[in-house]
Amino acid sequence: MCLAIPGRVVEWIERDGLFARARVEFGGVGRDVNMQCTPDADVDDFVLVHAGIAISRVDADEAARILEALAELQLDEMDEPQDGREAAPPTRR
Amino acid sequence: MKYLDEYRDAAVCERLLGKIRARASRRWTLMEVCGGQTHGLLRWGIDDELAGIVELIHGPGCPVCVTPLESIDHAIELARRDDVVLTSFGDMLRVPGSAGSLQDARGVGAGVRIVYSPVDAVQLAARCPDKHIVFFAVGFETTTPATALAVRQADELGLTNFSLLVSHVRVQPAMELLAADEHCGVQGFLAAGHVCTVIGYEEFHAFARRFQLPVVVTGFEPVDLLAGILACVEQLESGRYTVDNQYSRSVRSVGNRDAIRLVDDVFEVCDRPWRGFGNVERGGLALRPQWRAFDAAVRFPRASLPVVEPPECRSGDVLAGRIKPPQCAAFGRSCTPDSPLGAPMVSSEGACAAYYRYANRRTSLDVTAGDDGVSNDVRAAT
Ligand code: SF4
Numbered sequence: 030m031c032l033a034i035p036g037r038v039v040e041w042i043e044r045d046g047l048f049a050r051a052r053v054e055f056g057g058v059g060r061d062v063n064m065q066c067t068p069d070a071d072v073d074d075f076v077l078v079h080a081g082i083a084i085s086r087v088d089a090d091e092a093a094r095i096l097e098a099l100a101e102l103q104l105d106e107m108d109e110p111q112d113g114r115e116a117a118p119p120t121r122r
Numbered sequence: 123m124k125y126l127d128e129y130r131d132a133a134v135c136e137r138l139l140g141k142i143r144a145r146a147s148r149r150w151t152l153m154e155v156c157g158g159q160t161h162g163l164l165r166w167g168i169d170d171e172l173a174g175i176v177e178l179i180h181g182p183g184c185p186v187c188v189t190p191l192e193s194i195d196h197a198i199e200l201a202r203r204d205d206v207v208l209t210s211f212g213d214m215l216r217v218p219g220s221a222g223s224l225q226d227a228r229g230v231g232a233g234v235r236i237v238y239s240p241v242d243a244v245q246l247a248a249r250c251p252d253k254h255i256v257f258f259a260v261g262f263e264t265t266t267p268a269t270a271l272a273v274r275q276a277d278e279l280g281l282t283n284f285s286l287l288v289s290h291v292r293v294q295p296a297m298e299l300l301a302a303d304e305h306c307g308v309q310g311f312l313a314a315g316h317v318c319t320v321i322g323y324e325e326f327h328a329f330a331r332r333f334q335l336p337v338v339v340t341g342f343e344p345v346d347l348l349a350g351i352l353a354c355v356e357q358l359e360s361g362r363y364t365v366d367n368q369y370s371r372s373v374r375s376v377g378n379r380d381a382i383r384l385v386d387d388v389f390e391v392c393d394r395p396w397r398g399f400g401n402v403e404r405g406g407l408a409l410r411p412q413w414r415a416f417d418a419a420v421r422f423p424r425a426s427l428p429v430v431e432p433p434e435c436r437s438g439d440v441l442a443g444r445i446k447p448p449q450c451a452a453f454g455r456s457c458t459p460d461s462p463l464g465a466p467m468v469s470s471e472g473a474c475a476a477y478y479r480y481a482n483r484r485t486s487l488d489v490t491a492g493d494d495g496v497s498n499d500v501r502a503a504t
Contacts, residue, residue, distance in 0.1 A: 032158055032342070032470075033264065033316045033372075035125035047275050056123040063241060066267055066381040075125055077319065077372055080211075080261075080268040081239025084381060085319045085372045087125055092371035099134050099345065102141060 129343030157471025322377030
């Protein structure tokens with residue numbers, strides 16, 4: 030029930046108040062979402078939607094930073110040696 | 123789909139698994155708090171991949187499962203009234219009460235409607251002025267902003283035929299009970315990413331210090347889950363116990379201030395009985411006095427009939443992490459998703475349902491995991 034799904038803001042319908050709404054697209058499926066808790070979201074931003082309301086704006090820079098760090102995880106720890114250096118062998122059990 | 127597919131990348135998962143295996147010098151016991159995380163761990167076989175390295179104890183974060191039987195009986199009672207239509211999330215319908223479920227009641231003519239959002243229940247009330255629409259409000263902090271918004275909207279529309287049967291719960295008091303229990307072997311917590319999206323994680327600093335346990339705010343996709351586990355293992359291996367945020371694309375330390383303000387305006391903290399836990403101090407939210415006109419429990423008090431728990435069901439032990447579902451004698455025998463004895467076999471976040479559903483798949487990490495994939499998740503959520 031705590032599932033929340035990321036969707037892209039396509040268009041604001043109503044900007045203010047308790048009925049603030051935007052059209053949000055989830056992999057091709059569009060739905061009107063209440064935006065009262067994400068007033069700063071712009072068109073093309075992604076929001077996480079739970080039970081019909083957006084509960085956060087996805088931080089695109091932060092997401093990119095973490096994914097990059099995950100990509101580097103490979104280079105640091107377990108990839109082939111580079112520049113002739115010996116990489117530590119991966120310890121697996 | 124953006125922000126889902128990247129976090130189901132098999133190569134990244136393999137690297138994270140390798141790193142966890144390399145880092146763990148001994149076996150660690152972690153609890154994932156949220157039932158959505160439990161389903162992810164089992165769906166992608168992460169628990170099996172880490173067998174012997176990280177033991178995962180499933181936490182109480184299934185709101186449907188911890189909803190006390192009294193509340194379910196009360197909801198059924200309301201649905202049977204001629205003047206009431208009871209609305210709730212689909213997950214609530216098949217949860218067994220003392221005598222049957224909401225779905226059974228609907229089968230014999232009770233007014234029960236599934237809604238996707240509490241604000242849809244407000245719209246229904248606006249369209250049906252001759253009926254009283256009750257929304258059965260269950261859920262953790264993730265869901266409370268939507269419910270609070272429904273109350274505010276109903277007020278703004280001047281509706282007098284809308285109310286809430288509130289059974290909202292707060293996750294941290296239950297984590298405190300678990301951490302304080304000397305029989306609970308949990309060494310670190312994966313905190314629920316969407317709860318923290320709303321309330322933030324500042325309150326967890328005192329919790330981590332007090333119990334000397336690491337807390338890692340964790341998401342729901344396989345990469346998120348593995349990154350959360352890795353961060354927790356890193357802390358344990360280096361003897362630290364702080365709060366880490368591994369779901370930073372959605373979670374800020376202060377949470378979502380607009381959502382918190384909305385909830386604070388409508389709800390206040392209260393004690394609440396949880397199924398499996400008994401009374402949890404500060405474990406729930408109730409409508410503030412100025413919103414009592416929207417309280418279905420005040421309008422339609424429950425007839426105090428006795429509640430009847432099925433004796434075979436060990437949902438309390440499952441919810442507190444004392445046993446895993448297959449240790450319940452009824453699991454897969456007298457209790458299946460088609461004829462559930464307890465809520466954890468019904469709910470999409472219940473641990474018993476997760477074990478039943480993924481019993482045959484749980485062999486190795488498979489991020490494409492057969493079934494339904496992203497599109498089904500989207501359908502389920504929208
Ligand atoms: S398997 Fe069924 S009877 Fe056993 S604890 Fe789970 S829900 Fe209850």
